[in-house]
Amino acid sequence: MKGFLRADGRKGIRNSVVVVYLVECAHHVAKTIVSKLDNDDVQLIGFPGCYPNDYSLQMMEKLCTHPNVGGVLLVSLGCEGFNREKLSKTIIESGRPIETLVIQQCGGTKSTIELGIEKSTSLLTNISNVERIEIFTSDLVIGTICGGSDGTSGISANPAVGACFDLLLNADATCIFEETGELIGCEQIMANRAESPKLGQELIACVEKAERYYTKMGYGSFAPGNAEGGLTTQEEKSMGAYAKSGSSNINGIIKPGEIPHKKGLFLMDVVPDGEPMFGFPNISDNAEIVEMIASGALMILFTTGRGSVVGSAISPVIKVCANPDTYERLSEDMDVNAGEIIKGLKTVNEIGDIIFESVLKVASGEKSKSEELGHKEFILTYKKFDITGSPQKIESIGPSCLS
Amino acid sequence: MTDRKFLLLNDTDNILVCCQAASVGELVKLTNVEFILESNIDLGHKVARNNINKGQHIIRYGVSIGSATVDITKGSHVHLHNMKSDYIPSHTRQSKAGE
Numbered sequence: 244m245k246g247f248l249r250a251d252g253r254k255g256i257r258n259s260v261v262v263v264y265l266v267e268c269a270h271h272v273a274k275t276i277v278s279k280l281d282n283d284d285v286q287l288i289g290f291p292g293c294y295p296n297d298y299s300l301q302m303m304e305k306l307c308t309h310p311n312v313g314g315v316l317l318v319s320l321g322c323e324g325f326n327r328e329k330l331s332k333t334i335i336e337s338g339r340p341i342e343t344l345v346i347q348q349c350g351g352t353k354s355t356i357e358l359g360i361e362k363s364t365s366l367l368t369n370i371s372n373v374e375r376i377e378i379f380t381s382d383l384v385i386g387t388i389c390g391g392s393d394g395t396s397g398i399s400a401n402p403a404v405g406a407c408f409d410l411l412l413n414a415d416a417t418c419i420f421e422e423t424g425e426l427i428g429c430e431q432i433m434a435n436r437a438e439s440p441k442l443g444q445e446l447i448a449c450v451e452k453a454e455r456y457y458t459k460m461g462y463g464s465f466a467p468g469n470a471e472g473g474l475t476t477q478e479e480k481s482m483g484a485y486a487k488s489g490s491s492n493i494n495g496i497i498k499p500g501e502i503p504h505k506k507g508l509f510l511m512d513v514v515p516d517g518e519p520m521f522g523f524p525n526i527s528d529n530a531e532i533v534e535m536i537a538s539g540a541l542m543i544l545f546t547t548g549r550g551s552v553v554g555s556a557i558s559p560v561i562k563v564c565a566n567p568d569t570y571e572r573l574s575e576d577m578d579v580n581a582g583e584i585i586k587g588l589k590t591v592n593e594i595g596d597i598i599f600e601s602v603l604k605v606a607s608g609e610k611s612k613s614e615e616l617g618h619k620e621f622i623l624t625y626k627k628f629d630i631t632g633s634p635q636k637i638e639s640i641g642p643s644c645l646s
Numbered sequence: 647m648t649d650r651k652f653l654l655l656n657d658t659d660n661i662l663v664c665c666q667a668a669s670v671g672e673l674v675k676l677t678n679v680e681f682i683l684e685s686n687i688d689l690g691h692k693v694a695r696n697n698i699n700k701g702q703h704i705i706r707y708g709v710s711i712g713s714a715t716v717d718i719t720k721g722s723h724v725h726l727h728n729m730k731s732d733y734i735p736s737h738t739r740q741s742k743a744g745e
Contacts (some may be wrong), residue, residue, distance in 0.1 A: 394690025427733050463734035473690030476731035479711035585665045
């Protein structure tokens with residue numbers, strides 16, 4: 244496998260230019276630049292809010308300096324609250340080429356779009372000669388998420404991703420699982436897999452925080468489609484979701500945007516600290532995907548029973564379909580048919596092997612189904628964590644530094 | 647012995663998971679358990695493996711996934727109409743809330 248070497252030593256599996264709108268007011272201009280270029284390697288990301296927020300700034304810093312990103316075009320209206328200067332400085336320090344367009348200073352919509360197309364094209368040329376380097380399974384950082392779960396998810400796709408995680412971890416890769424709100428009910432079992440008793444306590448505390456938060460919000464992480472697909476309760480959904488983490492030891496907890504400080508298996512604590520402030524922790528699946536990407540995930544394994552079709556900007560998404568009926572209906576969107584487990588045609592481990600092979604192929608440059616279909620969803624909203632500050636600081640927070 | 651349409655995930659479970667849609671009146675046969683389905687069951691849904699009393703935990707994967715809100719008889723659909731979370735209430739659009 245060949246990857247792209249970045250100045251910080253991390254290796255990417257894609258080499259994209261991200262066009263970033265820094266407030267909703269700059270969204271149309273940024274989007275038009277991306278759609279006019281119509282190049283898979285030029286992707287749109289952005290933040291809609293005009294109020295500053297430490298979390299979203301740090302997320303954006305991590306995303307713009309992600310190993311799959313080669314260069315950045317910032318599109319600013321000019322008067323928004325986003326700390327453009329800080330973001331820009333971080334990107335420059337990472338050694339990546341960056342261009343900034345301020346619409347209020349560029350002559351307006353049309354002129355900025357024209358300039359943006361020019362700048363993005365030259366960024367693409369600029370990053371085309373980035374050093375290619377051999378990458379190994381041990382270089383991979385893989386995240387997993389489930390979306391549109393049903394009663395089959397927990398017995399086919401999720402344990403199969405768990406089996407793949409065990410293979411990846413055996414090969415020294417780094418794996419991330421998330422959504423503590425979907426682990427409510429399995430905290431004790433999960434704690435037994437912690438590499439130390441102290442981490443075990445932290446894992447339980449993490450899930451208890453999620454339970455408190457979701458109880459205040461009035462809804463668990465449970466959608467009507469889950470119930471139609473046979474699931475009844477948060478804890479039933481949780482047990483199924485938990486299976487994605489496999490059976491390896493859990494080595495730490497990270498916050499969104501925090502890069503794992505060592506290899507191993509990490510739980511991402513996605514639920515904000517303190518009293519609920521900005522609403523639901525993650526308003527849809529892509530918000531979670533973006534958080535794992537900000538923490539360095541090069542690829543996402545997405546399991547679905549009801550049939551999600553999403554992909555993501557920056558990192559490829561591989562979709563593993565749990566339900567054989569859904570696979571029949573939506574095969575054009577699915578990379579792996581774990582429904583064969585339900586039909587008794589394949590075992591969980593056999594599908595785990597197939598997912599592992601897909602990971603290696605996509606890491607080598609082959610496009611996943613969602614990539615081929617042009618899915619590059621992105622969403623970033625407001626959040627608050629107790630300890631925020633510089634990116635350097637965020638790397639040293641949280642229980643992941645316990646060991 | 648395994649039934650072709652229903653799966654026992656853990657020996658201690660009191661529910662079976664449906665792997666292929668099944669119709670009311672069908673005979674379900676697994677080791678030590680045999681019953682007639684009391685309603686149609688869709689893929690991914692659950693049926694009671696034995697009688698479950700009101701208040702008793704519903705066991706799947708060998709762990710509790712909630713509690714029975716009424717007495718549930720062997721072979722009947724186990725869903726939101728007869729069980730609830732012991733953590734956070736579930737919300738639905740009322741479709742297929744259970745038969």
